[in-house]
Amino acid sequence: MGVFMKGKEVRGDGGDAGAPFIVIEGIDGAGKTTQLKQLHQWMEARYGCPVHTTGEPTNRPIGRLLKEALQRRVELDGICHALLFAADRIDHVKSEIESNINRGIPVLCDRYFLSSFAYQWREMPGELDWIESINARAIHPHLTLLIDAPAEVCMDRIRRARSDTELFEDLVTLRAIRENYLELARRRKTVDRIEIIDGAHPAGEVQQEVRAHVEAVMQTYSGG
Numbered sequence: 655m656g657v658f659m660k661g662k663e664v665r666g667d668g669g670d671a672g673a674p675f676i677v678i679e680g681i682d683g684a685g686k687t688t689q690l691k692q693l694h695q696w697m698e699a700r701y702g703c704p705v706h707t708t709g710e711p712t713n714r715p716i717g718r719l720l721k722e723a724l725q726r727r728v729e730l731d732g733i734c735h736a737l738l739f740a741a742d743r744i745d746h747v748k749s750e751i752e753s754n755i756n757r758g759i760p761v762l763c764d765r766y767f768l769s770s771f772a773y774q775w776r777e778m779p780g781e782l783d784w785i786e787s788i789n790a791r792a793i794h795p796h797l798t799l800l801i802d803a804p805a806e807v808c809m810d811r812i813r814r815a816r817s818d819t820e821l822f823e824d825l826v827t828l829r830a831i832r833e834n835y836l837e838l839a840r841r842r843k844t845v846d847r848i849e850i851i852d853g854a855h856p857a858g859e860v861q862q863e864v865r866a867h868v869e870a871v872m873q874t875y876s877g878g
């Protein structure tokens with residue numbers, strides 16, 4: 655695979671990537687996980703190459719500490735959340751993301767820095783610049799798919815799927831984070847390629863839209 659060209663225009667700066675780094679974002683219950691699984695299978699069949707699927711927080715040491723905090727087993731404040739998510743991200747890029755895209759293996763990632771901008775901005779209003787600054791060393795994805803759905807629809811899906819809820823999983827918070835995502839997609843148009851997809855539609859329709867955006871990005875990789 656050749657070098658990604660179009661991503662440069664929008665600062666998809668995955669270095670000398672031979673394959674794209676694609677991120678899927680959205681509030682809980684938007685359907686990210688289902689979409690990611692289907693996308694992974696379709697890409698392997700469509701392009702005949704391995705695809706690496708991953709997500710944040712990771713299962714590495716910093717990510718595991720964050721998962722404890724999300725389940726309220728460890729109490730940490732907003733500043734610690736922001737710093738740990740950023741540290742987990744750099745560790746993720748260095749240990750897993752860069753090596754795969756540099757070898758020509760597309761990487762699909764469930765959440766990345768847009769999650770920090772949306773969630774930690776909610777925890778620390780007025781601190782978006784600082785949150786962005788601590789993430790400045792994280793490479794930019796070539797494509798971010800934002801699965802957007804009303805908070806009520808997502809909360810209903812979360813309640814039907816499980817009885818417990820994590821930090822950030824209440825209706826007021828989901829609404830605020832959805833607004834943050836939409837605002838960030840608008841503000842970051844010039845720095846990142848972010849596509850908003852209507853996640854309230856049936857999963858099959860959402861997947862068709864997801865694939866169309868991924869195809870457009872994959873087309874910018876030429877053979878050789």
Ligand code: ATM
Pocket residue numbers: 682710711724739765766767769770771773774820821822823
């Ligand atoms: P998942 O539920 O998608 O695994 O994500 C875990 C939580 O981590 C999710 N919120 N809830 N509930 C969002 C949160 N999170 C952040 O707050 N900041 C981040 O940078 C990331 C990657 C996740």
